[in-house]
Amino acid sequence: MNDPEINLLRSLETEQQNPRTMTIDKASTLEMVKLLNEENRRITDDIDEQAENIANAVDIITFHMKRGGRLIYIGAGTSGRLGVLDASECPPTFSVAPDRFIGLIAGGDAAIRDAVEDAEDDPYAAQAQLRDIALCGNDVVCGIAASGRTPYVIGALQYAASIGCKTICVSNNKNCQLAEYSDVAIEAVVGPEALSGSTRLKAGTAQKIILNILSTATMIQQGKTYGNLMVDLSASNRKLHDRSILILGKIFPEKTREEFEAALEKANGSVKLAAAMMRTGKSAEETKVLLSQCDDSLRKLFELVLSGDRNDA
Incomplete structure (x- = not known):
């Protein structure tokens, strides 16, 4: 043919x-x-x-x-x-x-x-x-x-x-x-x-x-993860809420579920914001500003906080 x-x-x-x-x-x-x-x-x-x-x-x-x-x-x-x-x-x-x-x-x-x-x-x-x-x-x-x-x-x-x-x-x-x-x-x-x-x-x-x-x-x-953790997931159901708790537990193994629940509530369910607030000790609004300055990257924010701690020392 x-x-x-x-x-x-x-x-x-x-x-x-x-x-x-x-x-x-x-x-x-x-x-x-x-x-x-x-x-x-x-x-x-x-x-x-x-x-x-x-x-x-x-x-x-x-x-x-x-x-x-x-x-x-x-x-x-x-x-x-x-x-x-x-x-x-x-x-x-x-x-x-x-x-x-x-x-x-x-x-x-x-x-x-x-x-x-x-x-x-x-x-x-x-x-x-x-x-x-x-x-x-x-x-x-x-x-x-x-x-x-x-x-x-x-x-x-x-x-x-x-x-x-x-x-x-x-x-x-x-x-x-x-x-x-x-x-x-x-x-x-x-x-x-x-x-x-x-x-x-x-x-x-x-x-x-x-x-x-x-x-x-x-x-x-674009900073949507911290390491290989999905810190920007949308916790739209029970399973994803529990996954949010697990992720925070991997970042802060020394803290409790009650602390994670409280942080997530203040962060309106955002794992990234909750983790950032727990690390900085600042309010949600203050932490959002810091995240923005760090290109919305949790890794960069943690490094910024760590460098600040070193300077204070």
Whole structure:
């Protein structure tokens, strides 16, 4: 078959037939599980090869978010859903405003649950969605597509670049089309899928890992953690309230639950503010000012208090 479109699709790494799973339909259930998991084991090494590109992307996102910009994920199908998922998980994890991380998907919100397969072919729909959220030059747009050639995502990156946005792409094929419109191209080539072309498998898993790293590292850079403790979580239920107590207990092992409860009440449930107040001995309002002067970083505030203690001595 000498069809240019078919030949292009055939050339993609994500469309190749995996020699290790050619007879998976004849495998026992246990063998099938092991085959699928063995393919997943290969993913992290492929992502590690993209570490420098991922780090560059994090630095770009951090720079713009510190100046009020947003991170917009945009993709179709599985890729779009993964962007929506990561964006939706950042506010409760890091207490950021819901509009700082935005996930857009081809076909709109209805496509999160029900496939709208032909929506990925419309580059202008992506541009309309970006205009609807008032995309501006301080935002960063991250296009996600396993193939690296989805028209909807290409249209998004073209529009973003045209108004001065920094652009990132996450794909699973080398030298993909999306890279032409991206300041940073993250191309995690995970090889042929266990089921040929089913990029909800390894490609989707790799994308999820990469998006996790992008958002988490960006939030760490903005002082949303103390060490590896989520001091900016939103304690919106009992489990998260108890987690807040556990976090304070790791920072102040010598203090009691009663002290933590009292500090959280004064801090209106903010773990970071409660910890800062316990360390400084100041009121909530005074401590908020200090945190602001320390770039909202608990680490920097603790170091400031420690240096003050040394000067007093």
